[in-house]
Amino acid sequence: MSTATSSDLMVSPDPTVTAVPFNRLLRVELRKLVDTRAGFWLLISIGLITVAVIAVFLFVADPDQLTFLNFVGAAATPQSILLPVLGILAVTAEWSQRTGLVTFTLEPSRLRIAVAKLLAVTLVGLAAVVVALGVAALSNVAGMAFLDGAGTWNVGAANVRDFFALQLIGIVQGFAFGMLLMNTAAAVVLYYVLPIAWNLLFSMVDALGKVAPWLDLNTAMAPTFAQQTLNPTDWAHIAVSGTLWVLIPLAIGVTRLLHHEVKSA
Amino acid sequence: MITVEELSKRYGAYQSVDRVSFQARPGSVTGFLGPNGAGKSTTMRMMTGLTPPSGGRSTILGVPYADLPNPGRHVGVLLDASAQHAGRTGREILRLGALLMGLHRQRVEESLELVGLSDDEGDRRVGNYSLGMRQRLGIAHALLGDPQVLILDEPANGLDPAGIHWMRGLLKGFADRGGTVLLSSHLLHEIEIIADHLVVIGRGVIVADGTKADLLDAAGTLVRGLDPAALATCLDAAGLSCRRTHDGAYVVQATREQVAAATAQYGVVVTELRGADGAGLEEMFLQLTADDAREKVTA
Numbered sequence: 001m002s003t004a005t006s007s008d009l010m011v012s013p014d015p016t017v018t019a020v021p022f023n024r025l026l027r028v029e030l031r032k033l034v035d036t037r038a039g040f041w042l043l044i045s046i047g048l049i050t051v052a053v054i055a056v057f058l059f060v061a062d063p064d065q066l067t068f069l070n071f072v073g074a075a076a077t078p079q080s081i082l083l084p085v086l087g088i089l090a091v092t093a094e095w096s097q098r099t100g101l102v103t104f105t106l107e108p109s110r111l112r113i114a115v116a117k118l119l120a121v122t123l124v125g126l127a128a129v130v131v132a133l134g135v136a137a138l139s140n141v142a143g144m145a146f147l148d149g150a151g152t153w154n155v156g157a158a159n160v161r162d163f164f165a166l167q168l169i170g171i172v173q174g175f176a177f178g179m180l181l182m183n184t185a186a187a188v189v190l191y192y193v194l195p196i197a198w199n200l201l202f203s204m205v206d207a208l209g210k211v212a213p214w215l216d217l218n219t220a221m222a223p224t225f226a227q228q229t230l231n232p233t234d235w236a237h238i239a240v241s242g243t244l245w246v247l248i249p250l251a252i253g254v255t256r257l258l259h260h261e262v263k264s265a
Numbered sequence: 266m267i268t269v270e271e272l273s274k275r276y277g278a279y280q281s282v283d284r285v286s287f288q289a290r291p292g293s294v295t296g297f298l299g300p301n302g303a304g305k306s307t308t309m310r311m312m313t314g315l316t317p318p319s320g321g322r323s324t325i326l327g328v329p330y331a332d333l334p335n336p337g338r339h340v341g342v343l344l345d346a347s348a349q350h351a352g353r354t355g356r357e358i359l360r361l362g363a364l365l366m367g368l369h370r371q372r373v374e375e376s377l378e379l380v381g382l383s384d385d386e387g388d389r390r391v392g393n394y395s396l397g398m399r400q401r402l403g404i405a406h407a408l409l410g411d412p413q414v415l416i417l418d419e420p421a422n423g424l425d426p427a428g429i430h431w432m433r434g435l436l437k438g439f440a441d442r443g444g445t446v447l448l449s450s451h452l453l454h455e456i457e458i459i460a461d462h463l464v465v466i467g468r469g470v471i472v473a474d475g476t477k478a479d480l481l482d483a484a485g486t487l488v489r490g491l492d493p494a495a496l497a498t499c500l501d502a503a504g505l506s507c508r509r510t511h512d513g514a515y516v517v518q519a520t521r522e523q524v525a526a527a528t529a530q531y532g533v534v535v536t537e538l539r540g541a542d543g544a545g546l547e548e549m550f551l552q553l554t555a556d557d558a559r560e561k562v563t564a
Contacts, residue, residue, distance in 0.1 A: 010266060010291030010292070010413060010443045010445065011266040011291060011326060012266075012326050012328075013326045013327075013333055013334070013413075014338065014413070017335050017338045017339065018334050018335065019335055020334075020335050020365060020366070024364065024365055025365065028361055031361060032361065035353060035357050036353055037352040037390075038352060093350060097348075097349070097350040097351065097352075098345065098347070098348035098349075099348065099350050100348075101315065101344045101348045102342075102348070102362070102406070104314070105313050105314070105336065105337075106337045106362065106366065107336075107365070108330060259317070261310070261315065262315035262316070263310065263315070263316070
């Protein structure tokens with residue numbers, strides 16, 4: 001109230017206060033990803049598991065398998081499995097921990113918050129890929145130096161792009177599931193179980209095999225690891241199954257968020 | 266300044282809040298009083314843009330909440346002190362708020378000090394806080410942006426009597442500097458201590474609205490006799506309208522002198538005769554509560 005000497009300020013808003021700029025929303029959402037025990041340890045465990053997977057790979061793989069691309073693949077796997085949980089938690093914590101009451105009163109535009117959250121988890125995903133590339137490079141050097149590894153650096157911009165795409169799709173899918181279900185447990189379980197069940201359906205029913213890459217995101221994304229880069233058909237598969245599994249849940253989730261009543265209980 | 270006009274919320278067939286209108290003015294503490302489930306929290310959520318109203322409108326400082334730029338700088342809101350991430354420290358929660366509102370970090374320390382949370386307590390995770398500490402943290406969060414208006418839902422819940430008096434001092438100071446305070450409670454005595462102005466809600470409808478002094482004075486005279494039936498007959502014969510309280514006394518819409526004259530005239534023995542001092546308000550409040558309460562208040 002230090003500035004509220006004029007009686008105007010008691011009945012109308014302080015005109016010197018301006019809207020919250022987007023970069024502040026983004027910084028807050030980024031910080032919220034790492035300032036809780038759940039978020040912090042999730043990131044730490046992704047790091048530790050990545051190192052462990054690389055170490056195992058160094059010792060079990062044949063020397064001619066010790067290439068940069070393979071190391072990137074090994075490093076990216078634990079991330080692609082665990083990072084979506086970060087995407088889920090970014091949204092569901094607002095409901096499970098009921099922090100939404102504060103979040104949505106400090107910034108009434110829920111769409112701005114949703115975009116800030118999505119951008120925040122996306123940035124973490126990008127950072128994870130950068131870390132994976134760094135760890136893979138170090139491992140490749142170590143493989144050459146100590147284990148007589150092939151040490152090939154045959155990674156092009158296309159490979160890097162594919163790995164980025166893979167991580168981002170996973171994170172955004174987790175985010176979308178979190179937004180759609182507004183519940184951590186349900187979102188985590190469905191995020192992992194639904195694709196497995198779906199995948200099983202396509203692998204058991206032969207007639208469905210052909211359409212699998214169009215409808216099953218995991219099948220669509222599988223070539224990222226199996227072949228050098230994704231070809232146009234792969235991208236078409238990812239676009240269609242991604243719409244089904246990522247964009248549609250995201251659209252419904254955002255709509256739900258915009259109209260949902262924020263309550264404490 | 267808070268203005269609520271004809272605010273309504275309907276859930277299916279259930280009318281949770283029914284055309285509620287009231288004002289909370291600058292320079293005073295307005296108590297929003299009502300039993301559990303009366304619609305207080307729903308009204309407050311509609312005022313802060315969390316719950317879309319079925320009808321009506323509300324403004325804060327003349328502006329709908331959602332149109333306030335950086336609302337935390339104008340309105341301090343505490344809707345549920347326990348609605349914080351259990352894994353964050355108190356200080357971290359305030360830092361997030363300060364970061365979002367664009368405040369200097371020093372403001373976090375000032376706010377912690379203002380509500381009496383020590384350095385050490387600020388570094389503890391909220392999951393380990395008592396309800397009283399959470400309320401203090403929630404008030405610190407509400408005050409963080411140096412707002413002109415405070416909206417607090419059951420802020421005294423979980424505070425000990427000393428804490429309630431501390432809060433009265435804090436909110437009174439805030440109002441004395443020209444601020445507007447709206448706080449809810451389901452406890453009449455709690456709100457009597459803190460508020461100057463009362464808005465009473467029951468079953469989604471405003472049933473009383475006035476200054477504390479007005480509502481307490483409007484209650485008339487309380488009289489109790491050895492023979493309640495004879496007392497009732499006598500008051501009736503004297504043409505004084507009265508209402509029986511839950512413990513057998515009568516609240517009469519008349520002065521003490523009028524009641525004394527009537528009982529003397531009819532020779533009824535009186536054991537207690539005094540200004541009702543809020544007994545009317547308490548009766549009304551008990552009645553509101555009793556309608557929904559599990560245990561009936563026996564008349």
